[in-house]
Amino acid sequence: MGMQATHRWSNIGWTVLTYILVFLLVFPVLWMIVTGFKTEIAAIAIPPTLFFQPTLDQFALAFSGGFSAYLFNSVVASLVSTAVAMVLGIPAAYAMVFQMRNKSSNDMLFFVLSTRFMPFAAILVPLYVIITRLNLLDNLFVLIAVYTAMNLPLIIWMARSYFLDLPMEVLEGAWLDGCSTLQTIVRIVVPMAAPGLAAAALLAIIFAWNDFFFAVTLTYTNSPTLPIMVAAFTSNEGLFLAKVSALATLIILVPVALGIYAQKHLVQGLTGGALK
Amino acid sequence: MSQANQALQTPTLPDMQKRAAPVVSRRGGRMWLHLPALVFMIALTQIPFLLAVWFSLHSWNLLVPSEGFPFVGLANYGTALFGDPNFWPIMGNTLELVAGSIILALIAGTVLALLLNRRIWGRSVLRGIATVPFLVTPSVMALIWKNLFLSPSAGIVNWLLGFIGIPAVAWFSSFPLQSIIFIVAWEWTPFVMLVILAGLQSVPGEVLEAAKVDGANALTTFTRVVFPLLRKPYEIAILFGTIFIFQTFGEIYVTTSGGPGLSTNTLPYYTYRTALSSFQIGQAATLGVLGVIVAILAARGMVNLMTERVAAERG
Numbered sequence: 168m169g170m171q172a173t174h175r176w177s178n179i180g181w182t183v184l185t186y187i188l189v190f191l192l193v194f195p196v197l198w199m200i201v202t203g204f205k206t207e208i209a210a211i212a213i214p215p216t217l218f219f220q221p222t223l224d225q226f227a228l229a230f231s232g233g234f235s236a237y238l239f240n241s242v243v244a245s246l247v248s249t250a251v252a253m254v255l256g257i258p259a260a261y262a263m264v265f266q267m268r269n270k271s272s273n274d275m276l277f278f279v280l281s282t283r284f285m286p287f288a289a290i291l292v293p294l295y296v297i298i299t300r301l302n303l304l305d306n307l308f309v310l311i312a313v314y315t316a317m318n319l320p321l322i323i324w325m326a327r328s329y330f331l332d333l334p335m336e337v338l339e340g341a342w343l344d345g346c347s348t349l350q351t352i353v354r355i356v357v358p359m360a361a362p363g364l365a366a367a368a369l370l371a372i373i374f375a376w377n378d379f380f381f382a383v384t385l386t387y388t389n390s391p392t393l394p395i396m397v398a399a400f401t402s403n404e405g406l407f408l409a410k411v412s413a414l415a416t417l418i419i420l421v422p423v424a425l426g427i428y429a430q431k432h433l434v435q436g437l438t439g440g441a442l443k
Numbered sequence: 444m445s446q447a448n449q450a451l452q453t454p455t456l457p458d459m460q461k462r463a464a465p466v467v468s469r470r471g472g473r474m475w476l477h478l479p480a481l482v483f484m485i486a487l488t489q490i491p492f493l494l495a496v497w498f499s500l501h502s503w504n505l506l507v508p509s510e511g512f513p514f515v516g517l518a519n520y521g522t523a524l525f526g527d528p529n530f531w532p533i534m535g536n537t538l539e540l541v542a543g544s545i546i547l548a549l550i551a552g553t554v555l556a557l558l559l560n561r562r563i564w565g566r567s568v569l570r571g572i573a574t575v576p577f578l579v580t581p582s583v584m585a586l587i588w589k590n591l592f593l594s595p596s597a598g599i600v601n602w603l604l605g606f607i608g609i610p611a612v613a614w615f616s617s618f619p620l621q622s623i624i625f626i627v628a629w630e631w632t633p634f635v636m637l638v639i640l641a642g643l644q645s646v647p648g649e650v651l652e653a654a655k656v657d658g659a660n661a662l663t664t665f666t667r668v669v670f671p672l673l674r675k676p677y678e679i680a681i682l683f684g685t686i687f688i689f690q691t692f693g694e695i696y697v698t699t700s701g702g703p704g705l706s707t708n709t710l711p712y713y714t715y716r717t718a719l720s721s722f723q724i725g726q727a728a729t730l731g732v733l734g735v736i737v738a739i740l741a742a743r744g745m746v747n748l749m750t751e752r753v754a755a756e757r758g
Contacts, residue, residue, distance in 0.1 A: 181558065181561060182561070182563045182564075184558065185558040185559060185561070185563060185569065186569070188554070188555060188558065189555070189559075189569050189572055189573050192551075192555070192573055192575075192576060192629075192632065192633075193572055193573070193575050193576065195576075195584070195587065195588060195591075195592060195629070196575055196576070196579060196584075198591065198592075198599070199584075199587050199591060202591060210597075211596075211597040212597075213596075213597060213602050214602060215599060215602065255479050255480040255483055256480055258476035258477065258479070258480070259476060259477040259479070259480035259481070261476055262474050262476035262477040263477065266474050266476065267474065267477075275477060275481075277743075278481075278484075279484070281738075281739055282484050282488045282489075284686050284738045284739070285488055285492065285735055285738060285739075286689065286690055286710075286711050286714075286731065286734040286735060286737075286738050287690060287692075287711070288690075288692075288710075288711035288712075288714035288715055288730075288731055288734055289492060289495055289714070289731030289732060289734050289735045290487075290488055290491040290492055290495065290731070291714070291715065291718060291731070292495055292498065292714070292718045292724060292727045292728045292731050293490075293491040293492070293494035293495045293498060293728070294487075294491050295718060295719065296494075296498075296724060297491070297494075312487060313487065315483065315487075316483065316484060316487035316488055319480055319483060319484055320484070323480065348476065373578065376580070377579075377580045377581060377582075379580075379581065379582035379692060379693030379696065380690075380692045380693065380715075383693075383696065384715065384719060393580075393583075394580055394582045394583055394693065397580075397582070397583045397586055397697075398582060398586070398693075398696065398697050400586065408590055408591060408597065411586065411587070411590065412587065412591065415580075415583045415584070415586070415587050418580055418583050419578070419579040419580055419583060419584070422578045422579065422580060423575055423578045423579060425578075426574060426575075426577070426578035427571045427574060427575075427578070430570070430571055430574060433574070433637055434637045434638055434640075434641045435641075437634070437683060438638065438679050438683060
């Protein structure tokens with residue numbers, strides 16, 4: 168009896184600790200969101216103001232500073248690059264799982280992985296030279312192409328890991344019925360692996376949306392994305408804390424919403440099914 | 444359990460024929476489905492990389508076009524490894540950033556994974572919330588960390604430290620690299636947590652029951668029983684974390700721009716600076732190639748882990 172009571176209390180203790188630690192972990196994001204609803208004066212007040220008259224002024228200001236142009240670039244760059252990566256990546260994964268011999272499939276996997284693990288800084292130098300020579304600096308198409316290359320390995324290794332789990336019998340049935348490879352992919356493989364492929368697409372969108380490296384090195388005024396808009400505040404730090412917070416809140420909404428939606432697939436997606 | 448496995452491994456004859464025939468006809472034939480993706484990746488990553496190797500063998504400064512593009516052999520590598528007094532301190536910073544962030548994230552992520560593996564009310568919602576630091580745009584959050592939390596004047600961290608009598612700290616001036624390590628560790632903690640949680644789900648309940656029956660306390664159970672079973676999840680967390688944290692860029696750019704001095708320059712950041720601030724293309728390409736060598740070695744380790752699964756499943 169006594170031991171059970173102790174056990175129950177220690178259980179409650181661990182639970183409370185869990186809630187506190189999770190709260191502390193996300194507190195920076197929560198506090199940023201709260202700060203977005205403050206006036207600039209309230210935002211820099213120390214001690215911090217917890218009760219205040221919320222205002223939407225900062226969000227209105229954030230929208231006014233050319234926001235829609237940055238938003239357009241971010242949306243187009245992440246959606247188009249993800250779509251192209253899916254169209255190129257799904258057939259590649261199909262070939263790796265259902266057509267290639269184990270050895271060539273593994274070689275291809277190593278190639279795909281090394282592509283994604285190659286430090287961006289290494290290919291930046293030649294890419295920058297080529298893009299400058301072709302007069303394509305600050306062009307949204309270049310950003311789309313780079314993000315496609317960045318996300319293609321992710322799509323391939325995620326699709327591969329979901330295709331490996333498909334029941335062989337169904338595919339063999341399709342082949343015996345005389346389905347062409349394209350029909351097999353479109354009518355059978357893609358619908359059966361749809362939840363996993365959707366998660367792959369969401370992850371790819373998040374990576375493109377969150378990219379800073381290529382956006383800051385390959386764009387100036389025509390095609391900068393939302394993270395660049397925020398980085399412009401580094402020069403006048405502290406002056407527009409509430410406005411930056413409002414802007415940052417708007418930007419992180421997309422990856423947070425997509426990421427939580429695809430949560431169950433995050434681990435498998437990021438580790439290519441090395442861990443299930 | 445073992446009987447079921449044996450039944451799967453020795454299929455009956457009709458079964459084998461049904462399985463084997465179409466698979467053989469589909470394998471090894473003309474294959475082109477992977478070619479578009481392959482060509483795209485080669486065009487955007489392999490060819491640029493080969494160009495980087497080519498550039499690295501030349502002296503090329505975009506600001507001094509009169510010097511041209513003379514071949515210098517491995518001189519740029521000599522300069523990077525032995526001549527440039529910045530190189531080894533920057534490698535040290537890179538190592539400190541990667542090791543520091545991954546170690547902090549491993550500790551925090553393990554604690555969270557163990558706590559969130561218990562049956563508590565709202566567990567899946569809590570897990571979702573705890574994932575947020577990994578999803579937020581890194582450059583944007585780093586700017587928020589710097590100005591909203593670690594600012595010397597308006598920062599909440601200094602205000603809280605004031606309660607225990609610690610005077611205001613100018614975090615990004617006094618502890619620039621450590622501040623960035625802290626932010627990066629915060630971002631990667633949820634990743635470690637998710638990987639360890641996935642690993643914990645494969646720890647059989649009977650094993651834990653047995654440990655409990657034997658009178659092991661929670662700490663002993665974790666260190667002696669659970670931890671050894673999590674070898675692979677930890678390997679994956681460390682490898683992926685290392686490879687991606689090595690690429691940290693936006694967080695440095697928006698908080699310190701590599702300073703003060705060189706104190707927050709890492710190899711990728713220094714490569715970027717050499718290319719796009721000093722326009723020493725030959726030297727920057729050399730630094731890039733050196734970075735690739737480091738990353739490829741890490742990827743080799745990773746692919747061995749990933750192909751283990753296929754080998755086990757395909758037999």
